[in-house]
Structures are given as C-alpha cells and as structure tokens.
Amino acid sequence: MAEDGFLLYGSFLSAPSYRVALMLRLCGLRFDYRHVDLAAGEHKSPEFRAINRFGQVPALRHDGRVYVQSNAILQHLAAHADRYRGADPEERIAIAETMCWEADRLYPGLTRLRFFRRFLRAEPAVQDWFEGFATNGLAVLDELLDGRDWLVGSAPTIADISCYAPVAQMDEAGLKEADWPNIAAWTARMRALPGYAAPYDLLPQHSAEGL
C-alpha cells in the first residue's frame, strides 16, 4: 500500500477512474493502483462486487473503508486533503450542483458516444443520437465557462476535475475541443495545473483490452 494509504481500483479506459487518479495526483497523494479488466467482466465478479456493490470502476480504498462513485470519491478527497473544495459553503453547493449535472448530462453523452463510435463501431443512427446528447452537454459546459476561468469561484475545484475527465477523451468520441472555444481555453488551464497528467499517462494500459 502506498505511503498515503490509497489503493485505486480502475481501468485506463475509464473516465471516472481517471478523474479519481487525477485528483489524487493534483493533491500530491501517492496511491497504489489495481487494474480491473472490464472486457473480462472482472467488475461483475463476486470478489469485486464485495469491493464495489455497484459492480463498477472506480473504487478507492482508504483508511479501512472503500469509497465508490467517482464524484463522491472526489468529495471525500477534497475534504481529506482540504484542496479543490471551494472557498465557502455557497461555492460547495455550486460544486455539488455542477457534479450532479456532470453525472447526468456531460459524462453519459460523451462516454457513450466514445463507446459506440470507437469501441463498438455502432451504426450511424446510434452514433448520431449520442453525438447530439454529447454536444448538448458540451454546449452547456461552454456556456458555463463563458467569461470565467473555472466552473465555480475563482480557483480550480473538484467541479473542474469532474467535468474535465470525460472532456479529456472527447477526441476518441470524434469531437474536437477547438469547436468549443471556452472549453478549449479551460482544458489548457487544467493541463497547466501542477501535477497534471493525461489519462493514458496516469493509469497503466493493459494492451489485451486494446485501444
């Protein structure tokens, strides 16, 4: 177990796994990592269901407890590290609101478009439907970032880290950051944060699952 006592279960293909790894990295917290083989169905095994009752990655073991659901894990880490958590109660509510929206509208569209386009190579009508869902989410994100550097308050928070993870893989969904100018400027700011690492640089790849 890493000195800081964190063990992350995840997959290099998974944006929610990446967002937890990125938060740990940005907070300077060392962690051990265990790959969960989604293609082999390892996440549905009784052994893994005993770790995460929802049968999903990521999960984070810390201090004798397992934390699940990536946005809830970010909240735990923000409180633990006292980093990226917002300046006051008003900002913390706005952060929670943004992260609920992310899980509802941003992540599902982007991740499913990526999955159906890149991995399943689904028929065009399916890809088109998910492209609409994904681009609606991106349009809202672009508006939220209009005239501001960060999603909430005047400094980066877990709301930014949450939203950044699926956006970081949008090229794999066939979308270009450059088409959303406020998003493109914000991702540049995210990539300049001390400790930042890109998805495939942060989580070891397991080539058997193929990219």
Ligand SMILES: N[C@@H](CCC(=O)N[C@@H](CS)C(=O)NCC(=O)O)C(=O)O
């Ligand atoms: N809301 C969950 C979503 C996690 C999620 O969708 N994980 C995917 C991999 S990216 C997964 O485990 N999929 C398998 C499944 O849901 O059965 C979170 O944020 O942790």
